[in-house]
Amino acid sequence: MYLHKFADKMQKSTMMLVLACVLSMCLCPMTNTVLGASGRAGASEVVVAQGADAVTLDPQKQSDTDTGNVCNSIYDPLLLRDQDMSIKPALATDWKRTSTTEWVLNLRQDVKFHNGEPFNADAVKFTFDRVKDPATRALIAPLFSTILKCEVVGPYTVRFVTDGLDPVFLGRLTNLLIVPPKYIKEKGDDYFARHPVGTGPYLFVQWVRDDRVVVEANDQYFRGRPAVDRIVWKAVPEMATRIAGLQTGEIDIVQSIPSDQIGALKTSRSVKVVTSPCAQIQMLNFNTFVAPADNKYFRLAVAHAIDPRPIVDGLLGGYASVLSIPIADVIPNAPKSVKRLPYDPAKAKEYLAKAGYPSGLSVEMNCQNGKYPMDKEIAQILAQQLSQVGIKVTLMPLEFGQFQTQMRARKIAPLYTTGGNNVLLDTDPQFNAFYGSNGALSTYSNNALDDLIDMGRTSTETKDRVAVYEKAFALLRDDAGGIGIIQYTLISASSTKVSWAPRPDGRIRAYDIGLRK
Amino acid sequence: MFRYIAKRILFAALTILGVVTIVFILQRTTGDPIATLLPPDVPLEEQAKLRTALGLDQPIHVQYGKFLAGLVRGDLGYSYRQGAPALGLVLERVPSTFKLASAGMLVAMAIGMPAGVLAAVYRGTVGDRIVMSLALVGQAMPVYWTGILLILVFSVRLRWLPAISNGGFVSMIMPALAVGAYSAARIARMTRSSMLEVLRMDYVRTARSKGLRNSAVITEHALRNALIPIVTVLGMEFGSLMGGSVIVESVFAWPGVGRLAVNAIMGRDYPVVQAVVVVVSAIFVLINLGVDLTYGLLDPRISIANTTRR
Numbered sequence: 036m037y038l039h040k041f042a043d044k045m046q047k048s049t050m051m052l053v054l055a056c057v058l059s060m061c062l063c064p065m066t067n068t069v070l071g072a073s074g075r076a077g078a079s080e081v082v083v084a085q086g087a088d089a090v091t092l093d094p095q096k097q098s099d100t101d102t103g104n105v106c107n108s109i110y111d112p113l114l115l116r117d118q119d120m121s122i123k124p125a126l127a128t129d130w131k132r133t134s135t136t137e138w139v140l141n142l143r144q145d146v147k148f149h150n151g152e153p154f155n156a157d158a159v160k161f162t163f164d165r166v167k168d169p170a171t172r173a174l175i176a177p178l179f180s181t182i183l184k185c186e187v188v189g190p191y192t193v194r195f196v197t198d199g200l201d202p203v204f205l206g207r208l209t210n211l212l213i214v215p216p217k218y219i220k221e222k223g224d225d226y227f228a229r230h231p232v233g234t235g236p237y238l239f240v241q242w243v244r245d246d247r248v249v250v251e252a253n254d255q256y257f258r259g260r261p262a263v264d265r266i267v268w269k270a271v272p273e274m275a276t277r278i279a280g281l282q283t284g285e286i287d288i289v290q291s292i293p294s295d296q297i298g299a300l301k302t303s304r305s306v307k308v309v310t311s312p313c314a315q316i317q318m319l320n321f322n323t324f325v326a327p328a329d330n331k332y333f334r335l336a337v338a339h340a341i342d343p344r345p346i347v348d349g350l351l352g353g354y355a356s357v358l359s360i361p362i363a364d365v366i367p368n369a370p371k372s373v374k375r376l377p378y379d380p381a382k383a384k385e386y387l388a389k390a391g392y393p394s395g396l397s398v399e400m401n402c403q404n405g406k407y408p409m410d411k412e413i414a415q416i417l418a419q420q421l422s423q424v425g426i427k428v429t430l431m432p433l434e435f436g437q438f439q440t441q442m443r444a445r446k447i448a449p450l451y452t453t454g455g456n457n458v459l460l461d462t463d464p465q466f467n468a469f470y471g472s473n474g475a476l477s478t479y480s481n482n483a484l485d486d487l488i489d490m491g492r493t494s495t496e497t498k499d500r501v502a503v504y505e506k507a508f509a510l511l512r513d514d515a516g517g518i519g520i521i522q523y524t525l526i527s528a529s530s531t532k533v534s535w536a537p538r539p540d541g542r543i544r545a546y547d548i549g550l551r552k
Numbered sequence: 553m554f555r556y557i558a559k560r561i562l563f564a565a566l567t568i569l570g571v572v573t574i575v576f577i578l579q580r581t582t583g584d585p586i587a588t589l590l591p592p593d594v595p596l597e598e599q600a601k602l603r604t605a606l607g608l609d610q611p612i613h614v615q616y617g618k619f620l621a622g623l624v625r626g627d628l629g630y631s632y633r634q635g636a637p638a639l640g641l642v643l644e645r646v647p648s649t650f651k652l653a654s655a656g657m658l659v660a661m662a663i664g665m666p667a668g669v670l671a672a673v674y675r676g677t678v679g680d681r682i683v684m685s686l687a688l689v690g691q692a693m694p695v696y697w698t699g700i701l702l703i704l705v706f707s708v709r710l711r712w713l714p715a716i717s718n719g720g721f722v723s724m725i726m727p728a729l730a731v732g733a734y735s736a737a738r739i740a741r742m743t744r745s746s747m748l749e750v751l752r753m754d755y756v757r758t759a760r761s762k763g764l765r766n767s768a769v770i771t772e773h774a775l776r777n778a779l780i781p782i783v784t785v786l787g788m789e790f791g792s793l794m795g796g797s798v799i800v801e802s803v804f805a806w807p808g809v810g811r812l813a814v815n816a817i818m819g820r821d822y823p824v825v826q827a828v829v830v831v832v833s834a835i836f837v838l839i840n841l842g843v844d845l846t847y848g849l850l851d852p853r854i855s856i857a858n859t860t861r862r
Binding site: 084087088090091093096098169170172174176177178180224225228229243244245246269270271272273275276279280282283285286434435436437439440443455456458468473475476 | 582583584585587588589590591592594595596597598599601602604605606631633634635636637641644645700703704707708711714715716717802803804805807808811812815818819820
């Protein structure tokens with residue numbers, strides 16, 4: 036009863052109070068922000084929209100491209116990949132291999148972290164040791180698994196010791212972003228991950244989780260002040276919204292646009308569409324540990340039954356290219372001379388008969404679903420092509436994590452399509468992972484191929500290694516161990532006020548973004 | 553009443569524990585988080601090192617024991633992907649989810665309740681049919697489609713509103729409309745049916761026979777008595793929205809709990825998924841408790857104190 040009387044007296048005013056509270060909550064700006072330096076009026080600003088927010092601003096605890104792009108605007112690596120994917124000096128001025136297992140690098144002497152802390156050999160050693168320390172839980176640590184230690188030779192000279200000859204050593208160092216030792220020791224890991232300090236072209240300003248990271252030009256940057264005053268890394272999960280944002284002028288750069296969604300952008304006067312070949316591919320692999328994929332003739336039948344051209348021309352609207360071998364041609368040491376087995380349905384039927392299936396067979400096939408552009412649709416087209424030679428495919432798309440788990444356990448279907456990328460832009464890690472007998476994702480085993488993989492690791496000379504990989508990919512093709520399908524073309528769009536070009540590695544380097552005059 | 557609240561909170565704690573235990577076990581059956589944390593071509597020994605560092609190599613009962621011990625201390629572990637305390641990651645997104653849910657509910661109530669009342673009062677007329685048809689369309693339209701449609705019309709075509717959230721009031725209008733449109737349809741249907749039931753009651757006829765104005769009869773006698781089922785629906789809708797309107801948050805780039813949850817599930821970030829479940833369950837239970845207490849305010853015949861004594 037008391038409650039009722041109270042309600043009668045208080046109801047209207049309480050309701051008004053609640054309403055006012057809710058409205059004030061709605062009207063106030065979001066408060067979950069992390070603030071750094073203050074903004075400046077009238078400054079040039081470029082908004083880069085990505086599918087996901089940075090997961091952390093500690094560069095050693097991230098492994099995804101979106102976070103990597105943000106971190107690379109704040110930090111510098113020792114070496115960097117240029118637009119043509121060649122390796123260039125960054126914080127290291129020059130480098131030399133002094134023995135099979137040792138590399139000596141000289142460092143820049145005119146660089147300071149954003150907080151004034153000096154950059155030197157101690158910072159490099161601290162960074163490397165932090166990556167290797169299990170307590171850091173550094174997600175990039177596996178990229179440095181072949182490097183044993185880093186030693187300080189002089190104030191601006193370091194020596195890296197590798198576990199045997201490592202032909203990918205320089206590529207690995209392009210992923211080592213240098214962090215400030217004193218700052219991290221003083222502030223701790225958690226604080227550092229939210230208030231990053233690097234030597235990079237942009238200074239950290241603000242991070243609103245799942246919304247945006249704002250960075251501002253570093254006037255003291257050793258490669259010269261960036262062209263843009265302020266960059267906003269905006270997290271916009273929906274591609275349709277990213278495209279709408281480009282059209283309305285709220286966004287300046289969008290990358291990885293699906294080929295079926297660029298129609299509206301092509302007609303827009305304020306947006307230009309730019310493309311680049313990239314390291315992302317689709318391939319058709321076999322689980323050779325189960326029947327019928329353990330049969331070479333069955334695999335050869337599949338290889339002759341599929342034709343990637345309708346995928347390139349029809350499904351992807353020309354924004355892809357047919358792959359000869361299961362590796363992208365933008366990888367500097369990927370062989371270019373090995374050709375794919377020709378599309379020949381009659382030959383496919385012959386091989387099928389040789390395999391013991393003269394009247395065809397039914398087989399299961401897995402594919403990814405949404406991890407790579409049109410991955411499921413590509414698999415559907417391949418399944419349809421296979422059915423025309425008598426291989427009736429039951430297609431079973433899997434969520435990415437489940438797909439990876441099945442593949443690693445070698446419990447995946449006899450046939451499967453999978454996307455592939457190449458973080459280190461070198462043939463060895465990708466080739467070994469998918470086709471080496473001990474590869475993390477391999478469902479194929481061939482001793483002769485393993486020997487060639489080992490041989491490819493005995494030299495750092497690109498020419499020598501390409502010659503080895505030519506033999507390796509030819510062997511893989513002739514044994515039908517894996518089939519290249521398509522190499523994606525990276526489709527990006529930017530506002531006409533921005534001067535920027537996409538890179539084959541799919542990264543967005545903030546320092547490369549300019550403004551049109 | 554305090555005994556009642558204490559009892560409800562105790563049951564709520566047990567419910568949350570049950571829910572989080574189910575989630576704890578189920579998500580471990582979906583696969584290995586390492587597969588999504590590291591690039592695919594990482595050697596197996598490096599994967600094993602990370603698995604050990606994250607404690608994923610331990611038996612599931614040991615992991616569960618550690619999780620419970622942390623839960624008691626309010627420590628739900630560190631995000632595998634974000635390297636930050638999982639509970640903090642969830643809590644810092646609650647205000648923006650609350651803003652979107654509140655704004656969506658305001659829109660839903662502002663549209664749904666008057667529409668439902670009008671449809672009930674003018675039952676069987678063209679107006680009633682239009683309102684109910686619109687409610688049906690509102691419920692049938694996928695929120696994703698509504699959101700994209702709003703963006704195309706008001707951002708791309710008319711350039712009135714921003715397509716992407718920037719945390720300000722203006723950028724909240726379209727997300728609130730998208731969320732509110734669906735809830736408004738449900739509220740309108742519930743309001744109509746509840747009002748129709750009440751309008752047939754004797755006390756409404758008595759009020760009318762006393763010569764009261766129709767508007768007074770509807771607002772002070774009928775609507776107030778029809779509110780209980782409506783408030784129940786409002787509570788359920790608000791609770792669901794506080795769990796994160798995943799689609800709207802994605803379409804409008806709204807930084808809320810729903811997006812965090814989806815990303816954590818896709819990335820098998822167990823600690824974050826568990827933290828989301830704990831926080832959202834707690835919010836849902838609190839909202840339900842609030843709704844139950846509101847019944848007493850709306851209808852003096854419902855006494856919580858008496859209920860507990862029985």
